[in-house]
Amino acid sequence: MNRKILMTTLLLLIIIPGMTTAFTYNSKEFKHIIGQLDMQGHADHELSTCSVKKIYYDEVVEMLNGGKTEPEIIQSYVDEYGQAALRTPGGGTSGWIAWGMPAAGVGIGSVIVGVWLRKLTVKKAESKLETKAAWNSEVEKEIAAKTFDEERRKLF
Amino acid sequence: MYLIGNISIYLGIVISLYGIIANIVGIKKKSSKWIESARGAVLSLAFVASIASFLLLYLLGTSQFQYKYVASYTNESLPMAYKLTAFWAGNAGSLLLWAFLLALYAAMVVFSKEKKNPMMPYVSSILMVNILFFFTVMALNANPFEMTDKIPADGKGLNPMLQNPGMILHPVTLYMGYVGLAVPFAFGIAALILKRMDSEWIKLTRRWTLLAWLLLTLGNVIGGWWAYLELGWGGYWAWDPVENASFLPWLTVSAFLHSVMIQERKNMLKTWNVSLIILSYILTLFGTFLVRSGILTSVHAFGDSNLGTYFLVFMAFMMLFSLYVVMTRYGMIKKDSSPIESYFSKESSFLLNNLILVAAAFAVFWGTMYPLISETFTGTKVNVGAPYFDKVMAPILLVLIVLMGICPLIAWQKAVFEKFMKNMLWPLAMGVATAIILFAFGIKGIYAIIGLSAASFMFGTHLQEFARGISARRKATKESILKAAFKLTVKNQRRYGGYIVHIGIAVIAVGVISSHSYSTEVLKTVDAGNSIKTGDYSLRFNELTEHTKNGNGVVVADIDVTYKGKYIGKIKPEKIFYETWPEPSTEVAIKTNWSQDLYVVLSSWENKDKVTFMVKVNPFVSWIWMGGIIMVIGTAFALIGGRPTTFRYQINKGISRVGG
Numbered sequence: 001m002n003r004k005i006l007m008t009t010l011l012l013l014i015i016i017p018g019m020t021t022a023f024t025y026n027s028k029e030f031k032h033i034i035g036q037l038d039m040q041g042h043a044d045h046e047l048s049t050c051s052v053k054k055i056y057y058d059e060v061v062e063m064l065n066g067g068k069t070e071p072e073i074i075q076s077y078v079d080e081y082g083q084a085a086l087r088t089p090g091g092g093t094s095g096w097i098a099w100g101m102p103a104a105g106v107g108i109g110s111v112i113v114g115v116w117l118r119k120l121t122v123k124k125a126e127s128k129l130e131t132k133a134a135w136n137s138e139v140e141k142e143i144a145a146k147t148f149d150e151e152r153r154k155l156f
Numbered sequence: 157m158y159l160i161g162n163i164s165i166y167l168g169i170v171i172s173l174y175g176i177i178a179n180i181v182g183i184k185k186k187s188s189k190w191i192e193s194a195r196g197a198v199l200s201l202a203f204v205a206s207i208a209s210f211l212l213l214y215l216l217g218t219s220q221f222q223y224k225y226v227a228s229y230t231n232e233s234l235p236m237a238y239k240l241t242a243f244w245a246g247n248a249g250s251l252l253l254w255a256f257l258l259a260l261y262a263a264m265v266v267f268s269k270e271k272k273n274p275m276m277p278y279v280s281s282i283l284m285v286n287i288l289f290f291f292t293v294m295a296l297n298a299n300p301f302e303m304t305d306k307i308p309a310d311g312k313g314l315n316p317m318l319q320n321p322g323m324i325l326h327p328v329t330l331y332m333g334y335v336g337l338a339v340p341f342a343f344g345i346a347a348l349i350l351k352r353m354d355s356e357w358i359k360l361t362r363r364w365t366l367l368a369w370l371l372l373t374l375g376n377v378i379g380g381w382w383a384y385l386e387l388g389w390g391g392y393w394a395w396d397p398v399e400n401a402s403f404l405p406w407l408t409v410s411a412f413l414h415s416v417m418i419q420e421r422k423n424m425l426k427t428w429n430v431s432l433i434i435l436s437y438i439l440t441l442f443g444t445f446l447v448r449s450g451i452l453t454s455v456h457a458f459g460d461s462n463l464g465t466y467f468l469v470f471m472a473f474m475m476l477f478s479l480y481v482v483m484t485r486y487g488m489i490k491k492d493s494s495p496i497e498s499y500f501s502k503e504s505s506f507l508l509n510n511l512i513l514v515a516a517a518f519a520v521f522w523g524t525m526y527p528l529i530s531e532t533f534t535g536t537k538v539n540v541g542a543p544y545f546d547k548v549m550a551p552i553l554l555v556l557i558v559l560m561g562i563c564p565l566i567a568w569q570k571a572v573f574e575k576f577m578k579n580m581l582w583p584l585a586m587g588v589a590t591a592i593i594l595f596a597f598g599i600k601g602i603y604a605i606i607g608l609s610a611a612s613f614m615f616g617t618h619l620q621e622f623a624r625g626i627s628a629r630r631k632a633t634k635e636s637i638l639k640a641a642f643k644l645t646v647k648n649q650r651r652y653g654g655y656i657v658h659i660g661i662a663v664i665a666v667g668v669i670s671s672h673s674y675s676t677e678v679l680k681t682v683d684a685g686n687s688i689k690t691g692d693y694s695l696r697f698n699e700l701t702e703h704t705k706n707g708n709g710v711v712v713a714d715i716d717v718t719y720k721g722k723y724i725g726k727i728k729p730e731k732i733f734y735e736t737w738p739e740p741s742t743e744v745a746i747k748t749n750w751s752q753d754l755y756v757v758l759s760s761w762e763n764k765d766k767v768t769f770m771v772k773v774n775p776f777v778s779w780i781w782m783g784g785i786i787m788v789i790g791t792a793f794a795l796i797g798g799r800p801t802t803f804r805y806q807i808n809k810g811i812s813r814v815g816g
Contacts, residue, residue: 025679026677026678026680038539041539043541044541045389046389046742047389047679047759048388048731048757048759048760048768048770049388049739049740049742083536084537084538086538086539087539087541088539088541088543089530089544093534094534094536095538097530097534098526098530101526102518102523102548102552105515105518106515109511109514109515109518113507113508116507120424120495120496121495121497121499
């Protein structure tokens with residue numbers, strides 16, 4: 001009996017850690033969260049030589065392993081540092097302006113170019129009618145063909 | 157030495173002031189003597205700037221630590237190449253480099269075959285105003301020949317990150333690009349002042365503008381390459397404020413290079429072209445202001461500098477001056493332009509391409525400045541990092557790539573839709589085939605697939621254009637394919653040089669999209685004898701060893717790499733510990749093949765048998781460098797050949813007169 005209990009305990013000790021997935025730096029969830037954090041301007045630094053980045057990495061892994069979800073982790077940093085905790089502008093007026101302005105720029109630019117094009121483009125009624133040249137004779141046609149040929153040779 | 161250095165800087169101020177005054181007097185009095193004298197002043201400036209520059213190089217090379225600049229950026233053990241490249245490692249040296257390049261360019265301009273051109277006095281004055289500014293700033297705020305209070309036994313040394321071949325070229329090429337834009341700017345303003353509203357200034361500056369653009373391209377690509385090799389985070393472009401500042405003029409000059417074609421052919425967009433070149437020039441000052449002011453956090457910024465104020469004032473002055481000149485001539489610029497014949501024409505497509513390029517520039521500018529804007533106007537501190545730019549720029553650049561695929565197929569003046577669709581067939585098929593192949597191979601990520609297909613379509617368009625040109629030529633001349641290809645490109649260097657540049661951009665696009673979307677990263681701690689597996693690679697860590705190199709401690713990891721089970725060699729990532737620098741520097745180990753890079757960083761170690769590595773597999777990164785080379789080749793090709801197309805406008809005008 002004791003042997004059975006001991007064996008079961010040992011088996012559980014081996015299996016349970018395998019069943020609970022511990023988050024690491026390589027976890028998808030971790031990468032997704034860390035990719036959103038500015039880490040006080042250290043986000044693009046190399047991990048091995050940046051102590052600040054290392055602290056952030058360890059904190060996020062710890063929070064993930066502590067059962068916190070992604071929004072909770074992100075929020076905890078926003079609570080501490082404000083919007084500056086994130087690499088991109090978040091919600092609120094400031095965020096809307098940040099994301100909306102390039103689109104507005106493209107939109108306004110398109111309208112300006114559209115109006116400009118309309119102004120610059122000759123209306124169909126005013127455009128010259130393309131007239132097709134009619135040859136008076138075969139000789140004339142041949143002379144023209146030869147001239148074109150000579151010109152082509154010169155160009156090439 | 158101290159005297160010569162300082163005298164050369166003050167002489168720079170005096171001579172440039174004299175040159176400007178001599179030009180003004182010469183213009184007012186219509187005196188060629190004064191103009192000649194001003195030209196001599198430009199030559200003297202180049203001479204004085206050269207003396208100052210070579211003197212600083214000498215001081216750096218011979219480790220004269222009694223000079224602050226030498227002591228701040230070099231030390232005894234630094235290799236000679238890096239002692240010399242410390243010239244542009246700090247504020248004062250880089251300003252001197254700028255002044256030197258500007259003076260050299262100015263001398264080349266005023267002694268060119270156009271030296272008798274009436275625009276020249278104005279051009280040289282504008283360039284000398286720029287030179288005057290740089291010499292003044294050096295004299296007042298950043299003197300490279302300032303002495304130390306106490307001579308140190310050794311200097312502080314150069315930042316290890318700057319001890320890389322990329323750093324020899326990256327700043328110089330960028331500076332040459334920046335400085336080069338001052339020339340077309342000066343010509344543009346000179347043309348406006350003289351009320352010469354034709355395209356002459358564009359003709360005269362075509363090569364200068366192309367050269368500046370070429371150098372900006374080269375500078376940005378080399379910068380990316382350096383970041384990839386040296387910074388150890390596995391990327392090449394971080395959308396850092398200063399990186400953006402160098403990208404902005406590149407975008408606006410790209411727009412300018414396209415829109416001048418319309419002015420050359422149709423005498424249109426004169427206001428727009430002048431505005432674009434002014435904007436490009438102002439953006440070079442803006443970039444420099446960003447670096448020197450420290451108002452935004454950047455890996456490139458020079459710390460503790462109040463130079464930003466000087467640049468801000470100068471930038472505002474130049475902007476107001478340019479604006480005044482444009483406004484007073486606006487009515488004249490608008491005259492004498494011919495209309496566009498159809499919405500569906502190359503002219504319209506160029507306008508669209510300009511819209512996209514300028515919109516891209518606006519988006520980059522906006523994102524760069526937004527942290528400042530947000531804090532000032534809403535009181536909210538925000539960051540605008542790489543993910544923002546990736547999201548915002550991706551659709552804009554995608555449209556640009558698609559446009560680059562479409563534009564070459566559209567005819568000038570009036571395109572026929574049926575013919576256009578017929579021409580689109582093969583490139584479109586190529587794009588669709590790419591998408592199908594990617595799907596078939598199980599490649600995920602719809603946006604990346606769209607981007608890669610667009611790049612393929614764009615590549616297909618240009619391939620077809622080459623093929624059609626060769627085929628038409630062969631029909632007319634019965635030449636061999638090779639001869640026809642050679643003759644075709646040589647006879648139309650501007651056009652085909654541009655096409656080669658476009659192909660380079662397509663290649664870069666493949667590299668950027670792939671490496672952004674399909675890069676993998678593993679951070680793992682291994683014991684000696686154990687392996688890290690990532691993708692098709694297996695890396696067996698053998699041992700960690702230490703040795704000394706150039707007086708610095710080096711820790712090296714020895715790794716055997718196998719790819720798909722086949723041994724492909726060793727890699728040795730390093731950490732170098734410099735005596736003069738608090739942080740160790742990372743030497744990345746990279747194994748490159750045509751389709752991917754294995755990128756390994758020695759991250760940390762508990763002992764010599766337990767080491768942590770960062771292993772990345774970056775697909776198609778080498779394509780970015782290859783694309784950069786192709787772009788440079790294409791630009792050089794268009795630069796050395798090609799004739800201006802102004803005569804076409806004259807012909808068109810003649811025809812319309814005859815017809816009308």
